[in-house]
Amino acid sequence: MKILFINDKGYAKGGSQIYLFQIAELLKKRGHNILIVSSSRTEDMKILSDVQYKYFPPKTILKIINNFFNSWAYITTKNTLKNFKPDIIHYNYILNQASPSVIFAGAIPIHPR
Secondary structure, eight states, rough: EEEEESSSSSSSOOOHHHHHHHHHHHHHTTOOOOEEESSOTTTTSSSOOOOOEOOOOTTSSHHHHTOOOHHHHHHHHHHHHHHHHEEEEEEEETTTOOOOOHHHHHHOOOOOO
16 A cells, blocks of 8 residues: 655654654555655654655744645645655644644645545
8 A cells, every 4th residue: 555644744753753754664564565754854853754845843934834734834835745745644743833724735636546
């Protein structure tokens, strides 16, 4: 099965991210094809996600706008869906960087089943 994970951060810091990378690894070991999309935020940590969208630092006007709809996350997710064609999309933690835009990107099917 092809599974797309979407998360705000692409590094293993904090419970949400640690959970995401552990479950992705377990699913890979069971033969599933996994792809992880996250922001490009690093905090000087190794990025573990496969695809990244643009990160905006807090307290900037673009960050405030992107809290409601992050067009970079939307476009990245839409392109990833088109190329990867997942069977399942798992939205893990998306309310800081990704925004609800990634839900909209995944709501309209790209390819017929």
